[in-house]
Amino acid sequence: MSSDQELYGRRGRVVTDMDAKDITRVEELAYDLKIQEVMTRDLVVASPTMKMREMLELLRNRRISGAPVLAGDKLVGILSLEDLVRAMSANDLDADVDKYMAKVLITVNGYESLVRALETFTRFKVGRLPVTDEHGKLIGMITKGDITRGILLAIQKDYQEEEVRRYRASHLFEDIVSDRTTIVMRYNIKKDNFLLGGNASSNIKRALVRLGATPQIARRCGIAIYEAEMNLIIHTTHGGRIKVEIEPQQIIMTASDDGPGIENVDLAVQPGYSTATNEVREMGFGAGMGLFNIKRIVDRMELTSTLGQGTRLRMIIFLERNESLGEATADQTSQGESAE
Amino acid sequence: MNLQTIMDELGLTCLTQGRNFTTITPTSGYASDLLSCVMAGAKSDGLWVTLQAHLNIIAIAALLELSAIIITENAQVEPAVVQKANEQGVTLLATPLSTFEVVGKLWALGLRAD
Amino acid sequence: MKLTDITRLVEGNLLTSDSNLDWEIRGACGADLMSDVLAAIQPDAILLTGLCNPQVVRTAQMADVRAIIFVRGKRPSQETIQLAEQENIPLISSAYGMFELCGRLYQAGLPSLEVNLDCEE
Incomplete structure (x- = not known):
């Protein structure tokens, strides 16, 4: 040979x-x-x-x-x-x-x-x-x-190990029986840490793929959470937190911080509106498209903010039956808002 | 090739005051969304292709005496930006096409980077 | 168009090792604003950009961009190259500017791979 x-x-x-x-x-x-x-x-x-x-x-x-x-x-x-x-x-x-x-x-x-x-x-x-x-x-x-x-x-073996991980994770929702199963992932995002920006989003996207999300769903979640992560890095006083709640029929991503808060929420969502510095713009961000992008790409976006207190951005992507993670039962399809 | 021909060929919309575009002949093209790069690299009488619609682009175009700015992907241009452009004599052209496609078409018409 | 053909057209240098140049690239996008890339680019495109920070690689990863060409001979940091290798995104550096590269690739038949977003909607 x-x-x-x-x-x-x-x-x-x-x-x-x-x-x-x-x-x-x-x-x-x-x-x-x-x-x-x-x-x-x-x-x-x-x-x-x-x-x-x-x-x-x-x-x-x-x-x-x-x-x-x-x-x-x-x-x-x-x-x-x-x-x-x-x-x-x-x-x-x-x-x-x-x-x-x-x-x-x-x-x-x-x-x-x-x-x-x-x-x-x-x-x-x-x-x-x-x-x-x-x-x-x-x-x-x-x-x-x-x-x-x-x-x-x-390298191929690495790839196969990833396949095995994916196989195991994708059966998680079938293997665990409950009335409503949720996987929660939490990340702390540091202010101004531009170099590490996107690490959390990268891990989230990878986790979703392992859990059996379609490439389209993983991509939509990845793009939305990445914009949110960069917002925490660029615009907050002390950074913030990301929480991702994954259920067979929906993915809820929340980015929250403790300031400075957004003065005019409606304006912030307008395409092109930005308070970013020239420095941030020259790094390719801060063009005022982030929130607009998120709104387009997720199924539901809720933005609440109090000046001086902080901002909470909640993004939900609903999974169609053929996109659902694991074999969801009929019980899990009822997305009870009251459970929040 | 004059600016009017380019506008006709690419179907560009003029956002600023009309003028006799047949007398304006862009000599080169430049594409970038980074203002510092444009400052360093774009040549006078050049045509700048970008999807930036921020107020700062007008000052750069005036300073470098660019023949026009083509704003791609229908990026939203605030009235204040158009007003500033008119004051400074900067021509703003708009298109729904992407930067890649606009440059591709300009290149096909014979416009080059230098 | 194969990534090898694109690399040849742009007279580019491959910066990442172990990259698969047989990948089929469906189209291209030239932009320096990452939000625009995230919003508009379709999967399996090649991204041409003048930015060269790690966020370009992250953006590519999120938006399923196949490969990145850095224009004007820009060279990213070693960390950026490592990140790209880890995420399997080939990085190519070309001495030419964005205008020249978009022109060449479009001329060679590579389509634009951005959806038209109407901001007015």
């Missing part, structure tokens, strides 16, 4: 030496994963007394581009396609493998992290490395293709 095509990732991108030095997103995995977790164990092995012609057949039949050379138990060299090419151009295919194989052996240990292998690839400009155990015994081979595949599999 180490043909030339293996040097290409699933998406056709070649992992070059440059990339090997420069990888960022996969860096974590490159440190976490061990060489022995991704290396090829099923080895095609050559011997020093094999003829280069046999080697050509071997590589061709097994569709690989190189093989370690073992004398008995001992690793004595490595033979790659380039060595074969050299022999072919010298019209010397009847020579022994011993004559053309690389004898200066660079190896890596199986228990080292992938980063170690990447560094070695870069440093010695090689494409494959024999992997040994702590006693120096050959246990496998590693190529850049193995690393790419290993990391892709790990």
Whole structure:
């Protein structure tokens, strides 16, 4: 399992030496994963007394581009396609493998992290490395293709874990039996923390997707709560709080703060009306569209404010039967306002 | 290409006082909603495309002597903004199209960034 | 249009690693006001913007924007790039300005992916 095509990732991108030095997103995995977790164990092995012609057949039949050379138990060299090419151009295919194989052996240990292998690839400009155990015994081979595949599999596993989380969460409402089940999430939002703005909204959107919300519902909730979160960051005296109440048939999101309050609530909802500073505008916010956006995107919006005391913004999205979270019973469909 | 041709081709509505737009020839185009970028990047006699309808856009257009501002997506323009534009001799044009589409059409008509 | 084709058209540099450039982009939107993006953009668009703070990525995440192009060679902070990688949103930087990029992409057949919001309603 180490043909030339293996040097290409699933998406056709070649992992070059440059990339090997420069990888960022996969860096974590490159440190976490061990060489022995991704290396090829099923080895095609050559011997020093094999003829280069046999080697050509071997590589061709097994569709690989190189093989370690073992004398008995001992690793004595490595033979790659380039060595074969050299022999072919010298019209010397009847020579022994011993004559053309690389004898200066660079190896890596199986228990080292992938980063170690990447560094070695870069440093010695090689494409494959024999992997040994702590006693120096050959246990496998590693190529850049193995690393790419290993990391892709790990990413895929992350993805599957997310799927499992989603599966579990989406059955929450079915698994818990009550007359009215509500999941409540609370977030504290700090004033002026522009860099972290959207973290709460991001978590809320993710939770909704896990709970089985449709992409459309998750998007509507995400957009509305994000506008509200940015409002708390930009306009309040001390920041504020977000509360999200999730039920099978409705999602209620509340953003509240303790000041300064809105002087004219009707005016605040008008598109284009804004009290934001130029600084905030230059950061892409404060164009006076936030509340207008929210009003458009949610099913019901209630904005109450007392100057000097604070503001409460309540946003409700109703879920149609085909959008509902979990298998809602008829009892839960009665959205009793009195329960508030 | 003069401003009247552009207005006809794109179906732009003029919000400010009419004038002989055939004598105005925008020499370049600029698109941004960030006023500091426009200050730094737009060239005089240029055409500015934005969805900002804030009062501050008039001062910038007057300062940079832009040939006109195209306000996209039917962004609501307050009467005070139109009044200020008239005072400063700034031409405001409006369209329901998005910035992307307006610029695409201007580009197709041959207008470039510089 | 595939993200690879767009990257080529805008002569852009990919800033995020491990990004999927095979994604199909349905259209584009050029804006620097995030509320406008949140209000008007349709899912699966590419966003062209002159802003480069983390909020652009957050906005993209909320509005299901597929990828972001930063105009005028702007480069976001490392934190922004990490956030984008975490949320799987490819970031591309192009040396050209918004006007040039909108022009090129529109010319290449990429439609506008903003709904018309009538503020008067």
